[in-house]
Amino acid sequence: MTDNFKFKKELTLKNPNDEAALFGVQDAFLDILEQGMATSIRHSGGKITVEGDDEKAVQNTIDILNGMLELIHSGITLNSSDFVSAMKMAEKGTLGFLPELYNQVLLKDNKGKPVRVKNFGQRQYVQSIKHNDVTFGIGPAGTGKTYLAVVMAVAALKKGDVDKIVLTRPAVEAGESLGFLPGDLKEKVDPYLRPLYDALNSTLGSDHSERLMDRGVIEIAPLAYMRGRTLDNSFVILDEAQNTTNAQMKMFLTRLGFGSKMIVNGDVSQIDLNGRVRSGLVTAPKILRDIDDISFVNFSADDVVRHPVVAKIINAYEKNDNGE
Known part of the structure; x- marks a missing residue:
């Protein structure tokens, strides 16, 4: 960026001490804002100067800073x-x-930090989980589907709404041919269930999670282990559902018991199935759309809450896949 910008706006902080909270350690938040808004931001002694070549971007940056100050x-x-x-x-x-x-605070994580929704897509997802027996969260990585599902599960467990949390995902591929992998069952499936462990540990802490798993209050298992069961008073989450077949999806959904909730998450742009096999996540909305208490929430790149570049990457690949 040069110093010869067309537009400039200033913001004066009522409390100069807000600068540290507003811009983060070593101006980490400032860097994100500058990159995302294509503006230049300077601050000193409680005075913030925003410059850029796009008037709307400069004004939006000022508005964002004011909004963040309100949160602080x-x-x-x-x-x-x-x-x-x-x-x-x-x-x-x-x-x-x-x-x-x-x-609204959904929960406090293992470090005591409040967990809140970050955008309207996440809010719709959380509301759907609260008001429906089965919620499908469909969309790209980075939208918070898995993490929020686990947060809602833990919140339900703490309130006594459910007695158990069950987390599952297809291990390897739709056939779940674990016999071809070395090691015992835990060694075989753990790498594929790692994202679920990570979300759980972030919410409860690893020690607390381990204790609840030892007591059977939390169960993490490959999808094949759901067959033949009825899950009453449970909060059940299926992750990476794009890698289920129609038969597996039907098998999973029919495990729903009394007093239970189910969440089915996946990204239909990341299907690893054999090309001749239809994904159960692709066909489920068509088959189940008219059933009460089943809701479908579709996320997009706009809902990604990771680094700003991630959303741009997702959009670029979507355009490429669509031949644009």
Whole structure:
């Protein structure tokens, strides 16, 4: 960037001490905002200067900073994903709803930090989970599907709404041919279940998670182990559902018992099945769309809460796949 920008706006902080909370350690949040908005941001002594060649981008940057200050003053500690979400809301003209998203705390994680939704897609997902027996979360990686599903499961367990959490995903491929892999069952399936462990440990902490697994309160298993069971009073999550066949999807969904909830997550752009095999996640919306208490939430690149470049990568591949 050069110093010869067309547009410039300034913001003066009422409390100069807000600078550290607003821009993060070593200005990490500032860097994200500059890159995402294509603006230049300078700050010193409580005075912030935003410059750029696009007037709307400069104004949006100021609006984002004001929105973040409002969150700080309400006691919220910011992180990188907050800025990613705010930039997308600014682009859509919905930034004014930002404080509303932070009103509800879903849970406090193992470090005591409040877990909140980051965008409207996540809010719709959480509301769907609350109000439906079965929720499908369909969309790209980085949208928070797995993490939020586990958060909602742990919250339900803590409130006594369920007695057990069951986390599952297809191991290897649709056939789940684990016999071809070396080692005992745990060694075979753990690499494929790792994302579920990670989400669980982030929410509960590894020690607490281990204790609950030892007691059978939390179960993590490959999808094949769901066959023949009825899961009552349980919160059941199927991850990587794009790699299930129609038969496997039907088998899983019919495990639903009384007092239970099910979440089915997946990304239909990441199907690893043999080309001749239809994904159960692709056909499920067509088969189940008219059934009450089953909801489908579709995420897009706009809902990605990882580094801003991730959303751009997803969009670029989608355009390539669509022949654009």
